[in-house]
Amino acid sequence: VTLELGGKSPVILGRSADIARATERVVLGKMMNAGQICLAPDYMLVPEEKEAEVVAGLTAAASAMYPTLLANPDYTAIINDRHFQRLTTWIDDARARGAEVLQVNPANEDFTATNSRKLPLHIVRNPTEDMTVMQEEIFGPILPVRTYKTLDGAIDEVNRRDRPLGLYYFGSDESERRRVLDRTISGGVTIDDVIFHISQEELPFGGVGPSGMGAYHGEIGYRTFSHAKSVYKQxxxxxxxxxxxxxxxxxxxxxxxxxxxx
Structure with a gap:
């Protein structure tokens, strides 16, 4: 059996990361198909002293890529009413539990006056564990941003959760990068970007544990979906x-x- 499932794919932003570049790439991956991608970055872990700069970078990147949303053919809608209601309920839940939720709406469009099911990027600053956005795979344009004091703390947070389909690390510090790779388990990893490991046809793609089993692409995909018939001549x-x-x-x-x- 080969299963490609999903999960909460984290972004770990190292202290050596280029924040402008990292936030642009995270926003691209998060808002592509309105976040309805199994490998979309689900939440970010950022150094506590860089949180404000990260939020500003995310806001600027989203505004530059999508200056308008409602009539913009580059930005799609949520697939159906049920999932739109699910996402808006999760946003309300985060607000009700005390989170600061920023809606990135550069043109100040009125989303309540339309039934288009378009949902702008919502950045949830330092959400707590009791919020639904930190308990379930989001699969939509909601991005929780949590802070960490030490890299080991960020790694521990990833490891407390189910093993994700993807993990994304940004940073130029080789020892830090090695620590993330050695101490976490995920279906795959993209370094200095998000999602792109799935497009490397020679790399096996798949999940681990709750995010899937087995892998495909390239030679390993040929072997996965083929039957190796044994023949012996005495x-x-x-x-x-x-x-x-x-x-x-x-x-x-x-x-x-x-x-x-x-």
């Missing part, structure tokens, strides 16, 4: 007799059993 020599497994049983049989019992 030589003329009496192998059964030599092995002592052909009746009548005697000394050879006892010797064979004794060898296997050692």
């Amino acid at each position: 030589p003329r020599i009496d192998v059964a007799g030599l092995a002592g497994i052909k009746p009548p049983y005697g000394k050879k049989t006892r010797a064979s059993v004794a060898r296997q019992m050692k």
Whole structure:
């Protein structure tokens, strides 16, 4: 059985990361298809002293890529009413539990006056664990941004959750990068971007644990979806007799059993 599922794919922003570049790439991955991609970045973990700069970078990137939303053919809608209601309920839940939720709406459009099911990017600043956005895969344009004091703290947070389909690390510090790769388990990893490991046809793609099982793409995909048929041709020599497994049983049989019992 091969299953590609999903999960909460985290972004770990290292202290050595280029914030402008990282936030632009995260926004691109998060708002593509309005976040309705199994590998979309689900939440961000950022150094506590860089949180304001990260939020500003996310806002600027989203505004530059999507200066308008309602009539913009570059930005799609949520797939149906049920999922639109789910996402808006989760936003309300975060606000009700005390989170600061920023709606990135550069043209100040009135989304309540339309039934287009378009939903702008919502940045949830430092959400708590009891909020639904931190408990379920979001699959929409809501981006929780949490802070960390140490990289080990960020890694521990990732490891407290189910193993994700993807993990994304931004940063130029090789030792930090190595620590993230060595201490986390995920279906795949993209470094200094999001989602792109799925487009590398020679790399196996798949999940692990709750995010899936098995992998495909390239040679491993050929092997996954093919049946390896075994064929054996016995030589003329009496192998059964030599092995002592052909009746009548005697000394050879006892010797064979004794060898296997050692």
